[in-house]
Amino acid sequence: MIKPAQKHWVDYLILGLSVFLVFCLLFESYMELPSWVSWLGRWHPLVLHFPIVLLIIAIFLGLTGKKVPNSLLTVAVLSALITAISGFFLGKDASVKGDLLVWHQWLGGGLALLAAVWYALVHVFPSRVAYQKGIQLVLIVLIGFTGHYGGMITHGPDFLAFPSDQQKNKIPENPLIYGDVVVRILDNSCVSCHNPNKQEGELLMTGLGELLKGGKSGKTVIPGDPQDSELIKRLHLPVDDEDHMPPEGESPLGEREIGILERWIALGASDTLRLDQLEPSEPLVGLIEEMMTPDPEKKWQDLPKVADSTLQKLSTDYLTISRMASNSNALSVDAYLPPEYDPKQITDLKRVANNIVELDLSGLPLGNAEMSMITSCTNLEWLELDKTPLTDKSLQPLVNLKNLTLLKVYETKITDQSVSVFTQLPKLSKLYVWQTDISESALKSLQRERPALQINQGIDPITKDFFVTTDSTDTNSLQ
Amino acid sequence: MEEQKKENPLKVNRRHFFSQLSIGIGSLALGSLLIPDLFKNGQMNLGQQPLGIPHFAPKAKRVIYLFQAGAPSQLETFDYKPMLRKRMGEDLPESIRNGQRLTGMTANQEKFPLMPPAVDFRQHGQSGTWISDFFPYTAKIADEITVIRSMHTEAINHDPAITFFQTGSQISGRPSMGSWMSYGLGSENKNLPSFVVLTSRGKGNSQGLYSKLWSSGFLDSKHQGVLLRSGKDPVLYLNDPEGISRSEKRDLLNEVSALNKLHHVETGDDEIESRIAQYEMAYRMQMSVPDVMDISKEPKSIIDLYGEDCQVPGTYAANALQARRLAENGVRFIQLYHQGWDQHGNLPNEMAGQAKDVDQASAALVLDLKQRGMLEDTLVIWGGEFGRGNYCQGKFDPANYGRDHHPRAFSIWMAGGGVKPGLNYGKTDEFGYNVIENPVHINDFHATLMYALGLDHEQLTYKYQGRRFRLTDVAGNVIKDLLA
Numbered sequence: 001m002i003k004p005a006q007k008h009w010v011d012y013l014i015l016g017l018s019v020f021l022v023f024c025l026l027f028e029s030y031m032e033l034p035s036w037v038s039w040l041g042r043w044h045p046l047v048l049h050f051p052i053v054l055l056i057i058a059i060f061l062g063l064t065g066k067k068v069p070n071s072l073l074t075v076a077v078l079s080a081l082i083t084a085i086s087g088f089f090l091g092k093d094a095s096v097k098g099d100l101l102v103w104h105q106w107l108g109g110g111l112a113l114l115a116a117v118w119y120a121l122v123h124v125f126p127s128r129v130a131y132q133k134g135i136q137l138v139l140i141v142l143i144g145f146t147g148h149y150g151g152m153i154t155h156g157p158d159f160l161a162f163p164s165d166q167q168k169n170k171i172p173e174n175p176l177i178y179g180d181v182v183v184r185i186l187d188n189s190c191v192s193c194h195n196p197n198k199q200e201g202e203l204l205m206t207g208l209g210e211l212l213k214g215g216k217s218g219k220t221v222i223p224g225d226p227q228d229s230e231l232i233k234r235l236h237l238p239v240d241d242e243d244h245m246p247p248e249g250e251s252p253l254g255e256r257e258i259g260i261l262e263r264w265i266a267l268g269a270s271d272t273l274r275l276d277q278l279e280p281s282e283p284l285v286g287l288i289e290e291m292m293t294p295d296p297e298k299k300w301q302d303l304p305k306v307a308d309s310t311l312q313k314l315s316t317d318y319l320t321i322s323r324m325a326s327n328s329n330a331l332s333v334d335a336y337l338p339p340e341y342d343p344k345q346i347t348d349l350k351r352v353a354n355n356i357v358e359l360d361l362s363g364l365p366l367g368n369a370e371m372s373m374i375t376s377c378t379n380l381e382w383l384e385l386d387k388t389p390l391t392d393k394s395l396q397p398l399v400n401l402k403n404l405t406l407l408k409v410y411e412t413k414i415t416d417q418s419v420s421v422f423t424q425l426p427k428l429s430k431l432y433v434w435q436t437d438i439s440e441s442a443l444k445s446l447q448r449e450r451p452a453l454q455i456n457q458g459i460d461p462i463t464k465d466f467f468v469t470t471d472s473t474d475t476n477s478l479q
Numbered sequence: 480m481e482e483q484k485k486e487n488p489l490k491v492n493r494r495h496f497f498s499q500l501s502i503g504i505g506s507l508a509l510g511s512l513l514i515p516d517l518f519k520n521g522q523m524n525l526g527q528q529p530l531g532i533p534h535f536a537p538k539a540k541r542v543i544y545l546f547q548a549g550a551p552s553q554l555e556t557f558d559y560k561p562m563l564r565k566r567m568g569e570d571l572p573e574s575i576r577n578g579q580r581l582t583g584m585t586a587n588q589e590k591f592p593l594m595p596p597a598v599d600f601r602q603h604g605q606s607g608t609w610i611s612d613f614f615p616y617t618a619k620i621a622d623e624i625t626v627i628r629s630m631h632t633e634a635i636n637h638d639p640a641i642t643f644f645q646t647g648s649q650i651s652g653r654p655s656m657g658s659w660m661s662y663g664l665g666s667e668n669k670n671l672p673s674f675v676v677l678t679s680r681g682k683g684n685s686q687g688l689y690s691k692l693w694s695s696g697f698l699d700s701k702h703q704g705v706l707l708r709s710g711k712d713p714v715l716y717l718n719d720p721e722g723i724s725r726s727e728k729r730d731l732l733n734e735v736s737a738l739n740k741l742h743h744v745e746t747g748d749d750e751i752e753s754r755i756a757q758y759e760m761a762y763r764m765q766m767s768v769p770d771v772m773d774i775s776k777e778p779k780s781i782i783d784l785y786g787e788d789c790q791v792p793g794t795y796a797a798n799a800l801q802a803r804r805l806a807e808n809g810v811r812f813i814q815l816y817h818q819g820w821d822q823h824g825n826l827p828n829e830m831a832g833q834a835k836d837v838d839q840a841s842a843a844l845v846l847d848l849k850q851r852g853m854l855e856d857t858l859v860i861w862g863g864e865f866g867r868g869n870y871c872q873g874k875f876d877p878a879n880y881g882r883d884h885h886p887r888a889f890s891i892w893m894a895g896g897g898v899k900p901g902l903n904y905g906k907t908d909e910f911g912y913n914v915i916e917n918p919v920h921i922n923d924f925h926a927t928l929m930y931a932l933g934l935d936h937e938q939l940t941y942k943y944q945g946r947r948f949r950l951t952d953v954a955g956n957v958i959k960d961l962l963a
Contacts, residue, residue, distance in 0.1 A: 286960035
């Protein structure tokens, strides 16, 4: 037990700190802090951990009906008050107080004061356990919210967002260079510190106007002059340089991201420029297109695992099975016509049918068994069936291959009847139908129905005619 | 302790369970801290990746390299410089030459009078690509190709320059780029070599071609380029001698291979395994090569496309058609060389002849690949080992002039295999002498080529004589702007 003499000055200390905290919160706008007081504020991130842990222990004991040791409660309440006051000092330092900071300040202040009330209650009305429990419950909620808001200020509002592999939203077709690309990069890497809640270096990066205005160290973005723009200068500093951005501990920007920011500034840091307004050889085009194209290996992530030994077993001298990339379960299969053809080497592929994304069976005398194997390859994206005995009937089941993007069926006997199959392949983007019996009009109507589909019917007749009628060995025709 | 001894060692009690569980969880946590990628789905360090599989999903699966040996002049092919006509005969300003070393052939010339091209240029296709009238067929595929006008190299003589282009080093002995691709990507068709070489020769001034250009260097000899000859025996010593049947050959191979395996167990020399594999491949090639080389089944429309020449074995046109057939059959790297582009004199006449040799067939190859959908995953490259100077070599005569070697700027084109069609990349100054925009060094070119094939040029290495070698050695940047 604590001796009465000791107890008194602790009571007064708690009362004094509470009154001081209330005074601070109420008369904030009239206060001007000397620099050493601001320095005290810097201790806030250190001391804040004590009240969180100590109060939670005390509340846990109280709610489970156990006795809360007086010394624990005393230290917890004192640390809560000190944390709140130091936090107030730190907050005074910020040039502008954003919403997050205001919420954090009032929640934190309320939390410390409520803890002090609990302390008083324990000493004045020790028998009112129900009141105490009520306060404990409110305190738990306050600790949660205050901590969360504080965390958002330091680490950015998205810090606790659940990690997801997918890009939040796809970059639209023909994006705005600023609105759709630059903003995305800044949001990912810069805005967590340069926002109205936490304006580091007096710099806001939440809008083009703010970027052009710059911060404490000068012009962040100088249109047309990436070399002198503070943003680019700092991105290019060595990672261990104090001025490098993002600062130590945060992941630096990739080469591509830096390149995009640099070229965007070089081209005048416009917010109306779109991708299709750029010259094709402008480096920015390549950088942005690379950012827009989804990594093909990502979409193959969920394919079933396939062992190297399985691939070895299925391969023959005339059948090559290879992974699309070394850590991928997506397979590419190339078959060549052996001296003695056996359909079994193709039908055996059924074991890995779900893994095959590219299948080249050009020139093989395919029968029904092989065709049914092909139909079971539901993840197939690329299929070569040229120079095979393909017919309209045997092509029909291919409608099941919903992922097919490229199909080669040239030099086959298929006719207009097969066109309906092509229209039922939603992802089909390239079709090679050179030397088939499909009529010109059927292909025209297919093109009308699917304007984005690239239909290749061979070399265009005018070019072909030029090659056939003028032979380069005929000297007179060229001069 | 006594109690524990009495327990069945297989029995796990509560205490064992918890103590082991904590160790297990602890080591998992530790493991994931030490090796951050431990639990990521199959993510591996590129350096540890197995050979014969691309590092990442490729844009191109094979390459047809139409090498124009001797170095065609960029000023008479793709780099249009009207300024040279305006300032015809004026001396090349020192501010432009800027200390460039010259070969012994023109270093002693008193003057370097600027010489305009003896051929007109026109813009072609929707891309508006400038192409000289020497290449009317290539003009028809202007929208299929990417012209790079900002290639540059360091070498100023043919042998070091072509060796640099082929192997990434001016000094002989390194593996050829085709060998590196074969080493990195493996074979697509086990019945043909993955790296094949075809040569032809024009009437222009020629420089030698040596087998060192397609050597596998320190890589396994199975990655060596195989020279296919025109005529009856495309591969020397491949056919069986008179009176030996195929089954006799099979028996022979079985016995030889058994002996070789014994020897391999004794010595552990990997070259023996490679030799066994080559015997087996040669056996299969006895069937596959004559089949691939036989163009008699090609329809007339295709013969017309490539030009009549393609029926004459050993011509560039025949090799171009052959290249398509080899590509169809899964050969990874098909290297053509056409000699005769070294125009130190008589340039207008010689270049017209050289262009006639290659123009139609090169363009036909691109069109033919396109209609077969093979341009999707086959990369075609056309170009020489360096460029040519903008000043006259020898007597100043606009109808009969020569151009000396020039390393600082030259033009090549590429098509298919993920390259952006219709792109004009890089610029030279008004004199066609220095690159002023988007330079592409040979190392950058190699890095980009490998990238298109799904290989990281910094990761594909081979350790030899105590250090790791790469095709790009210690340089090279991937030019992603070239790739769609």
